[in-house]
C-alpha cells in the first residue's frame with residue numbers, strides 16, 4: 188500500500204467517512220473480518236473484486252485450478268483451524284463448479300463463506316451470459332445464502348454471512364454479488380458493523396441445567412456406559428473438556444469418523460471408530476451398553492446400522508447444538524441442546540457438586556467384557572504378505588510421521604484404512620469428507636491445511652480413482668510451493684466399489700477397474716514435483732522417510748497395494764452392530 | 780395427524796422457496812400453504828398445513844425453525860385455535876337449479892358475488908370442513924370451478940404470534 192492509511196481502519200477517525208466502491212467494500216470487509224486467505228478463481232462477474240484485491244496485500248489469494256478446488260481448499264483450511272474458510276468464484280460455471288465443495292462442507296457442518304459473482308442486477312433473469320440462479324442452486328446445500336441487490340447492503344450481508352457460518356451448528360454461507368453492486372465508480376461511506384443481531388436466529392449458548400444434572404445422574408448409575416462422540420466435539424473445540432470428563436469417569440469411548448482425534452485414539456479407554464467399518468469392540472459395546480451418551484454426533488446411518496437393532500438396551504443422552512439432530516432417527520431419552528464445550532463444562536461442575544462415583548464393580552466387569560471383544564483382533568490382516576497391504580501402508584505412515592501429521596483423505600477404502608490404522612491424538616488432524624463422501628476432496632483440502640499451517644507436515648491419502656478428480660491442483664501446489672505429501676494407495680480399482688460388488692453382486696466388477704491410469708511419477712514430475720513409486724513392503728518405510736525428508740517439496744508417492752484387500756469389519760445393510768463381518772482368520776486365508 | 784403451522788417469516792424473496800424447498804427436499808407432506816405480508820412490512824405470515832406422525836411433525840418444526848428466514852413458528856394444532864379458509868365456487872346456474880343453489884347458499888351462509896344467465900360465483904368462508912361440505916352438497920354436474928385459499932389460522936385468547 189502507498190503511505191496513506193488503509194481504508195476502513197477504524198483506529199483512524201478520518202476513515203469513518205471512507206468512501207468505497209462495492210468491490211472495495213467486499214475486500215475491506217474480509218480484511219475487517221480477519222480473513223487472511225481467500226481461495227479463488229477469477230472471471231467476468233468478479234473482476235471488479237479482483238481489481239480491488241490486486242491493490243491490497245493484507246489478503247493472500249490462492250489461485251486454484253478449478254473452483255471445486257477452491258471450495259475444498261477453503262473447507263480444508265476451516266477444518267484445520269476452526270476459522271471460516273473463504274472462497275471467491277465467478278458467476279455461472281464458477282459457481283456451479285464450487286457447488287460440490289459447498290455441499291461437502293454443508294454435510295460436515297464446516298464454516299465457510301463463498302463469494303460468488305453474479306450478472307448485473309438489471310439483467311438477472313434474462314439468461315444473461317454466465318447467469319445461473321446461484322442462490323437457487325445452492326439453497327439446499329448451504330446453511331444460508333444471500334443475493335446482495337444494493338451496494339448499501341454489502342457490508343452488513345458479509346458480516347451476517349460470517350456470523351451465520353461460524354455460530355451454532357456451523358455451515359457454508361453463499362453471498363451472491365451482482366457485478367453492478369461492485370461497480371468501482373459508485374462509492375459509498377463504509378463502516379464494517381461491529382456486531383450483528385438476527386431476530387430469527389439465536390443458536391443455543393448453554394444446555395438446560397436440569398437436563399445436564401439428569402444426564403450426569405444417569406451416567407453415574409450406569410453399569411455399562413459408553414461415550415459416542417462425533418464431529419461436533421471437533422467443531423466445538425471441546426476436545427479437552429471431553430478428555431477430562433471421559434478420563435474422570437473411566438468409561439469407554441468410541442467416535443464417529445468425523446470425531447476422530449477429539450479424544451486421543453492411542454488412549455486405552457478409546458475403543459476405535461464405530462459404525463459400518465468400526466471396530467468389533469466399539470460396535471459390541473454399543474450393542475450391549477445400558478447408557479449411551481452421544482456428544483456432537485448425529486446418528487448417521489453409517490453409524491447406527493439398522494435402527495431397530497440400535498443400542499437395544501440403552502438409555503440415550505444426546506448433546507447437540509442443533510435441535511434437529513436430536514431424535515431425528517433414534518429416539519433420545521435425555522436431550523440436551525447446547526454447545527458441547529459449555530455442556531461438558533457444566534457436566535464436570537455437576538459431577539463435582541454431586542460428588543458421586545461410578546459403580547466401580549460394574550465398570551470392572553464392563554471393561555473385562557470389552558477386553559474380551561478386543562481379543563477378537565478385528566483389524567487383523569496378513570502381515571506376511573509379499574504385496575503391500577494398504578493397512579501396512581497406513582501403519583508405516585504412522586510410524587514414519589510419529590503420529591504427528593495433518594492427514595487429509597479422499598473417499599474409498601484408503602479412507603477407511605486411514606481411519607482404522609492411523610490413531611490421531613489431536614483434533615483437526617484427520618480431515619475427510621464423511622457426510623457427502625466426495626472423491627476429489629483430499630488434495631485441495633490438503634492445500635488449505637498446508638496454507639493454514641505452513642510448517643506442519645501435511646499429507647493426503649488417496650486412491651488412484653479419487654486423486655484424478657482434482658489432480659489439476661498439483662499446479663496450485665507448485666505455484667505456492669506447498670510441500671504436501673500425496674500417499675496414493677494404488678490398488679487399480681475403485682476399491683470400495685469393488686468390495687461391494689464382491690460382496691453383493693457376486694463379484695461382477697462393473698466398471699470399477701481403473702483402466703488406463705497415468706504414470707503418476709511422471710505426472711507429478713511434469714507438474715514440477717517429485718514422483719516416487721514403491722511396490723514392495725520392505726521398501727515402503729525407506730521411501731516414505733525419503734518423501735517426508737523432502738521438507739520443502741511436494742512429493743507424490745505411488746504405493747502399489749494389494750488390489751484384492753477388503754475393509755473389515757463391516758456391518759452390511761440391514762444388520763445391527765452385533766452382526767459384523769470380521770476379516771478372514773489366518774487359516775481361512777490359507778484355505779482360500 | 781394433520782397439523783396447522785403458523786409462521787412469521789422475513790419478508791424476503793427467497794423465504795418462500797426455502798420453505799417449499801425444505802418440504803420437497805425432505806419428502807414432507809404439504810397440503811396447503813398461504814402467505815401474505817402482515818401489519819409489519821418486514822414480516823410475512825405463513826400458514827402451512829401438513830401431516831405426518833408425531834416424530835415427522837416434530838422434525839418438520841425443527842427444520843423450519845432452523846431456517847434463518849423463519850422468525851417464529853407456532854403449531855396451532857397444539858392449542859385452541861380458529862381456522863378459516865375462503866373459497867370461490869363457480870356454479871352452473873340455469874333456471875331449474877337456481878332455487879336449490881340459493882337454498883344451499885343460505886344454509887351455508889355463503890354469498891353470491893357474480894351472476895350471469897347461466898352461472899353464479901359463490902363466496903364462502905369457514906373451516907375447511909365446512910367448505911368440503913358445501914362442495915359435497917352441490918348437486919352433481921353443477922360445479923364449474925373451485926378456488927380455495929388454503930386455511931389460515933390464529934390462536935384463541937389474548938396471546939399473539941409476534942416478534
Ligand SMILES: Cc1cc2nc3c(=O)[nH]c(=O)nc-3n(C[C@H](O)[C@H](O)[C@H](O)COP(=O)(O)OP(=O)(O)OC[C@H]3O[C@@H](n4cnc5c(N)ncnc54)[C@H](O)[C@@H]3O)c2cc1C
Nearest residue numbers: 417418419423443444462463464483485508527621622624
Ligand atoms: C466410505 C465411507 C464410509 C463411512 N463409514 C463410516 C463408519 O464406519 N463409521 C462412521 O462413524 N462414519 C462413517 N462414515 C461417515 C458418515 O457418513 C458420517 O459422515 C459420520 O458418521 C457423521 O459423523 P458425526 O455423527 O460425528 O456427525 P457430523 O457430521 O460431524 O455432525 C456433527 C454433529 O455435531 C453437532 N455439532 C456441531 N457443532 C457443535 C457444537 N459446537 N456443539 C454441539 N454440537 C455440535 C451438529 O449439529 C451435528 O449434529 C463413512 C463415510 C464414508 C464416505
Ligand SMILES: Cc1ncc(C[n+]2csc(CCOP(=O)(O)OP(=O)(O)O)c2C)c(N)n1
Nearest residue numbers: 599600601626650651652653680681682683
Ligand atoms: C465424486 C464421487 N463419485 C463417486 C463416488 C462413489 N465412490 C465411493 S468410493 C469410490 C471408489 C474410490 O476409488 P479409489 O479412489 O481408488 O479408492 P479405493 O477405494 O480404491 O481406496 C467411488 C467411485 C464418490 N464417493 N464420489
Ligand SMILES: [Mg+2]
Nearest residue numbers: 650651680682
Ligand atoms: Mg483404488
